[in-house]
Amino acid sequence: MSNREIAMLLKNVAAAYAIKNEQKYRFQIIAYQKAADAIESSTSEVGDLIQDNKLNTLSGVGSSIQASLQELIKTGKVKHFQEIMEDVPKAVFPLLNIPSFGPKKAYKLVTHFKLNNDKTVIEDIEKIARTGKIADLEGFGEKSQSEIVKAIAEFHSGTTKNVRMVLPFAQELAEKIITYLKQSPDVLEAYPLGSLRRQKSTIGDVDIAVATNKSQAVIEHFVNYPYKERVLEKGTVTAGLLVSGGKHIDLMVQPPDRFGSLLQHSTGSKQHNIHLREYALKKGLSLSERGIKKLDAKTDTIEKFKTEEAFYNALGLDWMPPEIREDTGEIEAALSHTLPKLVELSDIKGDFHLHSSFPIEPSHDMGKDTMEIMIEKAKKLGYKYLGFSEHNPSLSKHTKEQIYSILAKRREKIEHLNMVQKSVRVFSLLETDILPNGSLAIDDKAAAYLDATLVSIHSVFGMDKKTMTKRVLTGLSHPKAKILTHPTGRLLNQRNGYELNWEEVFLFCKEQSKAVEINAFPNRLDLPDELVREALKYGVKFFIDTDSHAVEQMDMMRYGVSVAQRGWATKDDIMNTLEYNVLAEWFKK
DNA sequence: GCCGTTTTCGGCCCGACTGTTTTCAGTCG
Numbered sequence: 001m002s003n004r005e006i007a008m009l010l011k012n013v014a015a016a017y018a019i020k021n022e023q024k025y026r027f028q029i030i031a032y033q034k035a036a037d038a039i040e041s042s043t044s045e046v047g048d049l050i051q052d053n054k055l056n057t058l059s060g061v062g063s064s065i066q067a068s069l070q071e072l073i074k075t076g077k078v079k080h081f082q083e084i085m086e087d088v089p090k091a092v093f094p095l096l097n098i099p100s101f102g103p104k105k106a107y108k109l110v111t112h113f114k115l116n117n118d119k120t121v122i123e124d125i126e127k128i129a130r131t132g133k134i135a136d137l138e139g140f141g142e143k144s145q146s147e148i149v150k151a152i153a154e155f156h157s158g159t160t161k162n163v164r165m166v167l168p169f170a171q172e173l174a175e176k177i178i179t180y181l182k183q184s185p186d187v188l189e190a191y192p193l194g195s196l197r198r199q200k201s202t203i204g205d206v207d208i209a210v211a212t213n214k215s216q217a218v219i220e221h222f223v224n225y226p227y228k229e230r231v232l233e234k235g236t237v238t239a240g241l242l243v244s245g246g247k248h249i250d251l252m253v254q255p256p257d258r259f260g261s262l263l264q265h266s267t268g269s270k271q272h273n274i275h276l277r278e279y280a281l282k283k284g285l286s287l288s289e290r291g292i293k294k295l296d297a298k299t300d301t302i303e304k305f306k307t308e309e310a311f312y313n314a315l316g317l318d319w320m321p322p323e324i325r326e327d328t329g330e331i332e333a334a335l336s337h338t339l340p341k342l343v344e345l346s347d348i349k350g351d352f353h354l355h356s357s358f359p360i361e362p363s364h365d366m367g368k369d370t371m372e373i374m375i376e377k378a379k380k381l382g383y384k385y386l387g388f389s390e391h392n393p394s395l396s397k398h399t400k401e402q403i404y405s406i407l408a409k410r411r412e413k414i415e416h417l418n419m420v421q422k423s424v425r426v427f428s429l430l431e432t433d434i435l436p437n438g439s440l441a442i443d444d445k446a447a448a449y450l451d452a453t454l455v456s457i458h459s460v461f462g463m464d465k466k467t468m469t470k471r472v473l474t475g476l477s478h479p480k481a482k483i484l485t486h487p488t489g490r491l492l493n494q495r496n497g498y499e500l501n502w503e504e505v506f507l508f509c510k511e512q513s514k515a516v517e518i519n520a521f522p523n524r525l526d527l528p529d530e531l532v533r534e535a536l537k538y539g540v541k542f543f544i545d546t547d548s549h550a551v552e553q554m555d556m557m558r559y560g561v562s563v564a565q566r567g568w569a570t571k572d573d574i575m576n577t578l579e580y581n582v583l584a585e586w587f588k589k
Numbered sequence: 590g591c592c593g594t595t596t597t598c599g600g601c602c603c604g605a606c607t608g609t610t611t612t613c614a615g616t617c618g
Binding site for chain 1: 590592607
């Protein structure tokens, strides 16, 4: 059972509780929803966590739900869940996936119209809405009836299209809207917030915050965005649009003197905000996007904050980068003034995963631009060094002698490049396949033409965890193998990575002085941020690389830096912040 | 049901918007 399916099941349990008695079970409802969120966003499968005895590492999943999950994985069902859900018609649950449908609305419709078939219930509801019978129901009307039809239509179109956006796509969308917003003179400031500001690997909705003294005018301007599909909601301080591709844009506005609390609120994450507000509550303070309210005060005055920093400081916390606001210890660290100084883009001195157009006749895709062009770009980026790491020459299409010859020519070329210019030092690397048996796709004589090699998996992904771990570590054992690139093999929105025993991998890297890559390519972002954080506990070192196949992709470095930041990495944890000499020595080790 | 440098018992974020109401329930982020 996948994490997504398990999360859905827990949400259904919460919904069943809400239908039974929302007041009585209100904290169970919250607990099940929180547990569902924790499991949905976990990078490890629940089955694996149970196997590794690590189920208790998920925050929000306590002993009771842990026991239920054990039962679920073992037997395929949970008796306690079945008891909770048995009074609720099965047809209620599919409806919960439709926007604007909650437990109450779904239950009311299903019971009133006696809908029993959970396979057809969505179409059934749509048909009933079209006949006009829903409007007659108490609590419903003409408007809600037509909203139901629209919501179902959007659900249907969304099932195929509604994938989460990779960062540059979301960024571009946000920038388009912000450019439009700024055409209004009433928009004083406008920023993308939410998961985009936190630089999560994928983005659901785009959230934008605006500072203005004329809320109503800004909202009007926003809902007139020419490329909207339709207006989802429109109030006095928030509004929502649907744009092409089924994407939601949410706007929040506040006056400039309250903009700090709005930034804080709208950046999230949800769990960060809840934790911060619970902390404030204990101090007698109530937080919201409008500011800070004293609970014991006789008047309703709210203290206002122009900047986010002032807002956090007022609570006794240091300001913290949005990337770490996931309620994984950052609030405690901010309170005790022990936040780490995270690595920054300006710390990066070079890029080691670059595919040039050098005719290496590779096993996989080639780069588009010449080494010279990429070196020029590196200079513009202020880099001190770089490494070319094309894929190894194809094994099937060459004799060994041909491979030596290609790599010798490439070595000469790189030596020449180091002669004719001195500002960017160039390393001769390679991205070498780890073959299914763990050996590398180049032999030792070929490896001698290299300063070092990156190693990665590009074939036979379907191995079990133990075999794949052995394969990777065998490949990484080669003396020339120094960096494990895109370690999970995931492609966001396309495929999950393969499973590795991370504890074993991280221990090996630490002991054998191997580094792990944080691949900055936006549909990889691999190693994922959660595993970066985990690896740091073992003292593992990283390279942040772009995996560029074209010169303009070298600008993607910042996405990799964000992943490192989300994993709480400092400059000291990142190898390509080191001086050239130090790094050259490390490669020789 | 979860969780803990004020607690293993007694708490649990906060406000916006819509539609159907005439003061609120349901949903959302």
